[in-house]
Amino acid sequence: MIGAVGSVSPVAAQDRGGLGSDLDGILADPGLAGADVGLVVRTVGGEIVYQRSSDRRQQPASNAKLVTSAAAMEVLGPDYRFTTTVASAARQKEDVLDGDLYLKGTGDPTVLAAGYDALAKQVADKGITFVRGKLVADDTWFDDTRLGLGWAWDDEPYYYNAQVSALTAAPDTDYDAGSIVVKVSPGANGAKATVTTVPPTGYVTLDSTATTGAPGSANTISVDRAHGSNTFTITGSIPAGGAATSEWMAVWEPTGYATALFRDALKAHGVRVAGPTTRGATPAGATTLATRDSMPLSQFLVPFLKLSNNLHAEILTKAMGRATAGQGSWTAGRNAISATLAGFGVQGRLSLVDGSGLSRMDQIAPDQLAALLAGATSRPWFPTWFSALPVAGKADRLVGGTLRNRMRGTAAEGAVHAKTGSLTGVSGLSGYVDTAAGERLVFSMVTNNTIGIDTKKVEDAVAIRLASAGSGAAVARAPQVAPGERQGANNRADLECSWVKAC
Incomplete structure (x- = not known):
């Protein structure tokens, strides 16, 4: 493996109307103080437009799915079917x-x-x-x-952290494999709430103390599952006359x-x-x-990438291992993925221990993600893969995906095709932007170790500025984060739709 590439300090290799200084200004947001921020912008042909610490390896979160999906198209092919x-x-x-x-x-x-x-x-x-x-x-x-290396134990009951098996089932057409939907509906005021599952199955046990509260009262419904068990515990209250509450939960085995x-x-x-x-x-x-x-992989990419489905990434990783080494394991799958990277122009050391980016042990640099994005453009399957990426500001869930509520009404709407990524303290946005000047750029921004800032607002400001390049538009600035607005499990407003079904 060769050494790291890039520069630690900001570089504006080509000004493009003050783009470099504008990006410097966006990244100067005081909320990023103490965080590890990497950003690279380059042309598809390899010309560096902007770099800032983009050679530093980071936890990529779901930006890792760019690597897994591109490798799957290369190894399994667009026509692959389960x-x-x-x-x-x-x-x-x-x-x-x-x-x-x-x-x-x-x-x-x-x-x-x-x-x-x-x-x-x-x-x-x-x-x-x-x-x-x-x-x-x-x-x-x-x-x-069943579970990946370094996955968080406290995420284990939830659908985005479900177990991986060659024989599985999904509750709906989001295809969250290994999961059920626990649905809690109100009864009469003071009565027990009604609890059902989608699909109906006796494989799980529902242990409910949930009640129906007064109309307009707070919804405090909570669903949990103990480790090693298929008993789901439902507690809290749901208001009479209100809408049902649905929680997507992972089954055991x-x-x-x-x-x-x-x-x-x-x-x-x-x-x-x-x-x-x-x-x-x-x-x-x-x-x-x-x-x-x-359905063929070419169609399967849409729910996988648009909705950032973790289990899809892990299943494809094991499928690649089975196809190349006769072993449906993470080790064989990782080896299959690694074998594709040089062909995309990815150089230097990296570590991906799973396919989804759930693991805190994953490490990849923005430069390497950008190289993959650029290298993919030469593949015959690129148009299909590009179309499967989330599109900024497009309200249709299977078009905008995890970017559907971001950058609406800006120069980036419809112009940014990119993969999001979210873990507590980690955020990423990597993909393509078509500028106002008619140029397609590749970019990757990955930020680690954030506290007290919604990094996605900074990512959006970067993407909007890139999209407006050549238009003479005013510089996009990242909105300051309101006091107390924090990133992580206690406030999921900043997390992508793969983590929060309601978004």
């Missing part, structure tokens, strides 16, 4: 399958309860009404390591969750399985009874 199958090595005698039934996954995060229902219908359509053996869950496509949905679907289609649910590998030569293919 396949889920139902198979058996047993003989069918009239309507009886005289042996075990295997449900095998390859990591598809887009399978809903309806998908397992469709697989069950295919089995029923074979004329099978009774399975004499067991229902066997085959999740051997990936390893058994998604293989069992998916298989439970499939068993229920078989029963609904008149197929009874005599034996218990177990885990194991599908025998070689087993006959396929049902199959389901996911």
Whole structure:
């Protein structure tokens, strides 16, 4: 590996109408004092427009998904699909399958309860009404390591930190694999609240003391799950006549969750399985009874990148490991990703221990992210990947994504395609900006160790200034942060939509 590149001090290699001094002014925000700020702006061809500490490695948060998604397009290809199958090595005698039934996954995060229902219908359509053996869950496509290295223990119950398995299920078309929605609805004033799950499943237990408060009272509903358990505890009060509260929560052991949905679907289609649910590998030569293919990766990129879905990144990482080394593990996946980096022009040392950026052990420099962004422009799949990035200020959730509420009504609206990133004390924005002068620039801004500032307002000011280059517009300045406005788990207003479903 070669040494670090870039400069520690601000550099305006080409003035572009005072752009360098304007960016210096934006980054002089006093709220950034003591923080580690890296910013690089360059042309697609490699000319440096602006640099500030951009060679320093940082925790990238979800900017890491740029690396994972580009590598997936390179390694797996735009036409890659996940396949889920139902198979058996047993003989069918009239309507009886005289042996075990295997449900095998390859990591598809887009399978809903309806998908397992469709697989069950295919089995029923074979004329099978009774399975004499067991229902066997085959999740051997990936390893058994469910959580990433360095992931925070206190995030473990929540959907954005769900467990990774080759056999999983999602509650809705955001495709949050390994999760359910716990829905709390008000009853009459003073009565218990009604608690249900999406999808309905007996795989989890609901332990609720939630009540219905007076109309207009505060909503204090809280949902939690203890480590190692699928018992969800629901507490607090919801106002009578108010809207239902929904919380997206990770299940414990998604293989069992998916298989439970499939068993229920078989029963609904008149197929009874005599034996218990177990885990194991599908025998070689087993006959396929049902199959389901996911959408291609080219389409899957949209919910993945627009909504910054962490589990999608981790599943793709393991899928790359399986494709290149026959091992569905983070280690094999990281090796597959690393092998693509030189081809994008990424140089120097970096460390990515997961695919999503959830880990605090991830380290990559803005210069390296910018090199990846520039290198990707030469790939035949670039237009698809570029379109899947969030677009500043576009209200449609599957267009604007995590940038849909940012930079509206500014020069950056529609002109910035970029990936966001958020952890407590960490923020990033890296992507492309089409300037008012008709030039496409690549930029990466990653900030670590912030306290008491909404860094996204600074990122927006940078992006707006870049977008207005050549227009003669006034310099965009970062709004000062109101006293007490802090970044982190206690105030999620600054976090992206992958962390807060309501945004």
